[in-house]
Amino acid sequence: MERREMIYHAQCSCGTVRIEAEGEPVVQCYCHCNTCRGRTGSPINAPVLWPRSKVRFAAGEDKLRRYSDKGHPDGGLFSCGVCNGLVGIDLGEAGLFDIFAGLLSDLKFTPTVHINYENTVLPVKDGLPKLKDMPAEWGGSGELLAE
Incomplete structure (x- = not known):
């Protein structure tokens, strides 16, 4: 019998755009970068990649708006053309797609690291590693900061 990967589901706030992600994510983390804060209006973002x-x-692809920004010039940000809700970010050269944890209805969010902690405006004491910027394998310094 063929083993099927878990399918996780996300959608915009009005439900027009629906996304499916197959299998386990590469990483679940907290991001403290200025770009994420500007997009979400939150002091911390919770990307699932x-x-x-x-x-x-899975639905609403014809209603998507795609645009690039300085943070992801080779990828794109996707929002719903009906409710304007940001639904995901194509991380271009990394080959990854970011779905915000709050949009995933059936994923137990279990972050393992904080990234871009040098930009934090809300220090968090949770025992997770705090990377100054990004992991070395993603082109960052991989430098850890104190909690």
């Missing part, structure tokens, strides 16, 4: 090949738009 999958390989781009494991993410698909």
